[in-house]
Amino acid sequence: MKIVIDNAIPFLEGVLEPYAEIRYLPGREIAARDVRDADALIVRTRTRCDAALLDGSRVRFIATATIGFDHIDLDYCRRRQIGVATAAGCNARGVLQWIAAVLHHLSQRDGWHPAEKTLGVVGAGHVGELVRRYAASWGFRVLTCDPPRAAREGGGDFVPLEEVARHCDLVTFHTPLDATTRRMADEALLRRLKPKAVVINSSRGEVVDGDALLRSGRPYILDVWEHEPDIDRRLLAGAILATPHIAGYSAQGKANATAMAVGAVARRFALPLEGWYPAVAPSHPRPIGWNELAATIGARYDIAAESDTLKRHPERFEALRNGYSYREEYF
Numbered sequence: 001m002k003i004v005i006d007n008a009i010p011f012l013e014g015v016l017e018p019y020a021e022i023r024y025l026p027g028r029e030i031a032a033r034d035v036r037d038a039d040a041l042i043v044r045t046r047t048r049c050d051a052a053l054l055d056g057s058r059v060r061f062i063a064t065a066t067i068g069f070d071h072i073d074l075d076y077c078r079r080r081q082i083g084v085a086t087a088a089g090c091n092a093r094g095v096l097q098w099i100a101a102v103l104h105h106l107s108q109r110d111g112w113h114p115a116e117k118t119l120g121v122v123g124a125g126h127v128g129e130l131v132r133r134y135a136a137s138w139g140f141r142v143l144t145c146d147p148p149r150a151a152r153e154g155g156g157d158f159v160p161l162e163e164v165a166r167h168c169d170l171v172t173f174h175t176p177l178d179a180t181t182r183r184m185a186d187e188a189l190l191r192r193l194k195p196k197a198v199v200i201n202s203s204r205g206e207v208v209d210g211d212a213l214l215r216s217g218r219p220y221i222l223d224v225w226e227h228e229p230d231i232d233r234r235l236l237a238g239a240i241l242a243t244p245h246i247a248g249y250s251a252q253g254k255a256n257a258t259a260m261a262v263g264a265v266a267r268r269f270a271l272p273l274e275g276w277y278p279a280v281a282p283s284h285p286r287p288i289g290w291n292e293l294a295a296t297i298g299a300r301y302d303i304a305a306e307s308d309t310l311k312r313h314p315e316r317f318e319a320l321r322n323g324y325s326y327r328e329e330y331f
């Protein structure tokens with residue numbers, strides 16, 4: 001058996017070698033000729049898994065060590081009977097920490113307390129639901145928009161996007177990228193936001209129309225970008241904070257992702273690796289009050305310094321991600 005693996009997936013070297021021939025390659029460079037004789041792929045967001053990559057190959061299974069899966073053509077895989085496994089929820093707490101750092105930075109910069117602000121959460125899955133819960137505990141009034149959940153759960157505690165736009169001082173996007181969410185923050189929506197409402201995007205760059213965002217004059221903070229790693233320099237320059245798609249880069253999030261990918265491959269090919277987990281200290285999920293957060297987040301995660309680095313060196317977007325010191329999850 002042969003498995004082709006993105007060489008930036010951490011904690012993986014040596015784990016699958018006893019059971020398969022392994023080839024590590026940079027995710028962006030994995031090409032059709034590399035996967036032709038592979039049985040399985042373990043990828044990240046950097047490998048587009050579609051007909052161009054997979055036609056004529058013998059790949060039967062793809063595990064992605066990421067939450068998002070918009071880089072995988074699921075219809076094609078279904079037609080070709082290629083199994084796909086994702087790492088649902090793996091790094092949701094990493095993103096929560098990024099959001100906490102963002103909110104704390106804004107509160108310091110603009111001199112407000114969460115009790116004075118309404119936060120809109122668009123998409124309330126693994127990430128959005130955590131954000132909604134913690135933000136409410138910090139004192140924000142939280143309005144949540146998630147039409148698929150509202151339909152499934154019969155309304156629930158959800159509001160239409162229109163209401164988020166009308167009432168929120170900050171709007172954070174946590175949807176997958178698909179046909180319903182591509183450019184959901186378009187000219188029309190951005191125009192309906194409050195004039196000083198801050199747009200925060202850590203979902204996928206394509207969820208927010210970057211040109212429209214610039215034209216709207218709304219302040220914004222971005223972790224994800226259209227056309228990564230060749231990001232729009234005007235958009236970068238105008239961001240309050242700009243980070244290189246690392247919101248989910250916590251040590252525990254990466255460990256979860258690798259373990260979930262290994263577990264999926266082990267189940268599919270009957271390898272004795274069920275329950276394998278890397279030697280990484282587990283996270284300790286716990287509530288954290290706003291005061292404790294304010295007193296600790298700066299020492300744990302200097303998001304302003306990270307943003308300065310990206311602004312000075314946008315050409316290093318991918319290198320900054322690949323050389324990232326994964327953050328520890330401490331709540």
Ligand SMILES: NC(=O)C1=CN([C@@H]2O[C@H](COP(=O)(O)OP(=O)(O)OC[C@H]3O[C@@H](n4cnc5c(N)ncnc54)[C@H](O)[C@@H]3O)[C@@H](O)[C@H]2O)C=CC1
Nearest residue numbers: 067068123124125126127146148174175176202203247248
């Ligand atoms: N920047 C980063 O490092 C990371 C980014 N992500 C991105 O964040 C996204 C969300 O992650 P999870 O919460 O784990 O996904 P999830 O699948 O658990 O939740 C997504 C939620 O969005 C909702 N949704 C779908 N369409 C919607 C629409 N049109 N309007 C409003 N809500 C809608 C779904 O009903 C679901 O509840 C991922 O798909 C991924 O693209 C995830 C992890 C790290």
Ligand SMILES: O=C(O)C(=O)[C@H](O)COP(=O)(O)O
Nearest residue numbers: 044045046066067068091248
């Ligand atoms: O999990 C996701 O979805 C993400 O966007 C990741 O945190 C970033 O993924 P990679 O850099 O590992 O592709």
